Amino acid sequence: MNGALHLLFAPGLFGSAPVRTAIIVGALVAAVSGLVGVFTVIRRQSFAGHALADLGAVGGSAAFLLGISQLWGFVGAGILAAGLMEVVGIKRVQGRDVATGIVFGFGLGLTALFLYWDTTLPGASNAAISVLFGSLFVIDAGVIPLVLLLSVVACAIILVCYRWLLTDSLSQDLAAVRHIPVRLTGILFLVALALAVELSALTIGAVLSTALLIGPAAAALRLTRRVGRAILVAIGIGVGSTWLGILISYDSYYWFDAHHNWPVSFCIVAVVFIAYLLSGLTLPLRAARLRRSEIVL
Numbered sequence: 001m002n003g004a005l006h007l008l009f010a011p012g013l014f015g016s017a018p019v020r021t022a023i024i025v026g027a028l029v030a031a032v033s034g035l036v037g038v039f040t041v042i043r044r045q046s047f048a049g050h051a052l053a054d055l056g057a058v059g060g061s062a063a064f065l066l067g068i069s070q071l072w073g074f075v076g077a078g079i080l081a082a083g084l085m086e087v088v089g090i091k092r093v094q095g096r097d098v099a100t101g102i103v104f105g106f107g108l109g110l111t112a113l114f115l116y117w118d119t120t121l122p123g124a125s126n127a128a129i130s131v132l133f134g135s136l137f138v139i140d141a142g143v144i145p146l147v148l149l150l151s152v153v154a155c156a157i158i159l160v161c162y163r164w165l166l167t168d169s170l171s172q173d174l175a176a177v178r179h180i181p182v183r184l185t186g187i188l189f190l191v192a193l194a195l196a197v198e199l200s201a202l203t204i205g206a207v208l209s210t211a212l213l214i215g216p217a218a219a220a221l222r223l224t225r226r227v228g229r230a231i232l233v234a235i236g237i238g239v240g241s242t243w244l245g246i247l248i249s250y251d252s253y254y255w256f257d258a259h260h261n262w263p264v265s266f267c268i269v270a271v272v273f274i275a276y277l278l279s280g281l282t283l284p285l286r287a288a289r290l291r292r293s294e295i296v297l
Contacts, residue, residue: 022136022246022264025147029199030212030238032151035158036196037217037238038231039189042169048190049197050210055081055107056198057206061114071143074201075150078194081107136203136246136264147199154195157188165189166227203242204265212238215272219279241271 040049059077060070158165164185168175175182200209220233245268252262 016250017141018137018139019246019250021139021141021144023243024144025139026136026203026242026246026268027239028147028151029196029203030216030242031235032154032196033200033212034216034220034235034238035155035231036192037213038220038227038234039158039165039169040193040213041217041221042227043165043189045189045193046210046214049193049213051107052078052081052194052197053201053206053209053213054111056194056201056209057111058107058114059198060201060206061111065114065117069140069143069146071146071150071198071202074198074206075195077107078198078201079191082190082194135205136268137249137261139202143202147202150195150199154192154199157192157195161185161188204268208265208269211269211272212242215269215276216241219272219276222276222279223282237272237275241275242268245269245271 037049040046056074056078058081059073059075061073062077063070063073066073164175164180167178167180168182168185172182175185197209197213200212203209204212216234216237217230219237220230223233224230246264248267248271249262249264252267253260
């Protein structure tokens, strides 16, 4: 039995404190990303998610300068950026895209400046790698309660306005007829999106965080068109990909004589990408099923 386990898990995997922290934080973040990600895909706001992820790097790099937790920097910058995009933008979709692009460009400039200043600080030579690409294995266990709290807040926002979001995402005209507060719904969703993206940025970095937000959700929506079921599938794909990525990264230390771990962020994103590709295999089956149903009708 032990021999079989050693073939799957490298020695000391579950005895490692950083790995245990990575498993807990990774699962929380992946679950939130799956829930928020489904609505992000349905509402066609993937670009907004990408922009918030990169803008979170402003806060992450600033956190290095101030000597505080990166998570506070990511979340603070993400929520501020979400507010700016809502204030600067207008009701039309084109206006929101323009606003997102303007805030996005300014934020990237600030990130470049802050990362440049970070390199002048002693012991901060890895600031750029940490902010842009992250690593689950270096997260302090003391941040778990905060990650849990922010995860609960993001999920609560989505669950409270679930019906509003669903109606507004499918038809803005129908939302207007039903007197749904579309502007408030959009603001609340942007806050939840900012929290999900910045939590993901803490684990796999600002550059890669949207992979965990969009990948599992897009794969789930290929497998089912029912929103509730898609959310559960997206959460399962996200958590499974994160845990498998952690396992691959940890085990990779023993694969070659050089004894270096593959970056855990890359491993997670690679698994998400493979899951998305595999989900496409079901499309021909669904098309054939639809054709058969049409013949019966």
